[in-house]
Amino acid sequence: MMLVMQLLRGTVKHAGSSAQCSAKRLSSAVGGISTSSHQSCTDTDHPKVLITGGLGQLGVGLAKLLRRQFGKNNVILSDIRKPPNHVYHNGPFIFSDILDFKNLREIVVNNNISWLVHYSAVLSAVGENNVALAKEVNITGRCLHNILDIATEHGLRVFVPSTMEAFGPSSSSDPTPELCVQRPRTIYGVSKVHAELMGEYYHHRFGLDFRCLRYPGIISADSQPGGGTTDDCLRATLEFLEAPADTLVNRTYNINAMNFTLHHLIQEIQKVLPDLKVTYNVDPVRQAIADSWPMALEDSAARRDWGWKHEYDLSEFVQTMLTHITTGNQLAQAY
Numbered sequence: 001m002m003l004v005m006q007l008l009r010g011t012v013k014h015a016g017s018s019a020q021c022s023a024k025r026l027s028s029a030v031g032g033i034s035t036s037s038h039q040s041c042t043d044t045d046h047p048k049v050l051i052t053g054g055l056g057q058l059g060v061g062l063a064k065l066l067r068r069q070f071g072k073n074n075v076i077l078s079d080i081r082k083p084p085n086h087v088y089h090n091g092p093f094i095f096s097d098i099l100d101f102k103n104l105r106e107i108v109v110n111n112n113i114s115w116l117v118h119y120s121a122v123l124s125a126v127g128e129n130n131v132a133l134a135k136e137v138n139i140t141g142r143c144l145h146n147i148l149d150i151a152t153e154h155g156l157r158v159f160v161p162s163t164m165e166a167f168g169p170s171s172s173s174d175p176t177p178e179l180c181v182q183r184p185r186t187i188y189g190v191s192k193v194h195a196e197l198m199g200e201y202y203h204h205r206f207g208l209d210f211r212c213l214r215y216p217g218i219i220s221a222d223s224q225p226g227g228g229t230t231d232d233c234l235r236a237t238l239e240f241l242e243a244p245a246d247t248l249v250n251r252t253y254n255i256n257a258m259n260f261t262l263h264h265l266i267q268e269i270q271k272v273l274p275d276l277k278v279t280y281n282v283d284p285v286r287q288a289i290a291d292s293w294p295m296a297l298e299d300s301a302a303r304r305d306w307g308w309k310h311e312y313d314l315s316e317f318v319q320t321m322l323t324h325i326t327t328g329n330q331l332a333q334a335y
Helices: 002-014 059-070 101-110 124-129 131-140 143-153 187-206 234-242 262-272 284-291 300-305 314-334
Strands: 049-052 075-079 093-095 115-118 157-159 209-215 252-254
Touching (some): 115 143, 157 234, 262 314
Parallel strands (some): 049 075, 115 157
């Protein structure tokens, strides 16, 4: 995914360029890009959402989408780092160390939180370089367990993302079903199997409204690649969060969209930029991680139960990404 984003961003210099609150379908599965606008909304009669790990790859983009849907003041980003100015001024932001159970509980109570989105994690490539840190944050530490305990105590709807890395070479593949052998080869994948099972246990044992999506590798125009993947499947996350609990047969769902190789991507970009020449070197560490992933995820249950449907084919994806990146670069240069 890092190579794909570097390729797309590198093509922009060759290319020309070309807020209201939304209802159901605000962003594409390829990057949280607004595709429609609807009636404006107020800050009342909507869930109050807390996003932990909000300055990571997913939090800022999801906050934009949820604020359009539910109102600016109903979505709180939190992290242990100081946010960039544009993030700080775009909506509520608070310091939150999710290892501090008392602090997290106070945030939930004082802000009347009803949905909790847990994005704090050490991702795959970073985790392989620091297994001890990944174990502490993702498994043996109190991050996930604090989230589950507080969500259960206060009757929250809690979302924890998973990944295609929760599967491994021994899993059924092409496509990989939701229920099969899970023997991941990365510490990040192992931690996500742990999260899935803990969340489902809390649901069946205590009635927690736990929800989990296994993301594929999804590319975003809004954030730089990092940690091995760039997951930005925002619309799917919103639709899943909004789905009535009684429609969900499962608590953990696969989602899938288009599949392509780097060769196919280059060919599609060259339809727009015929003079583009591409050379690249494969990163052996990241490639070894990617080789352990499924070729595709079987997602018929998500399509059946809560209406998941991807919207972009490869051609639309390339056109949208190039336009979005070009526009973003022009805005950056203007300031």
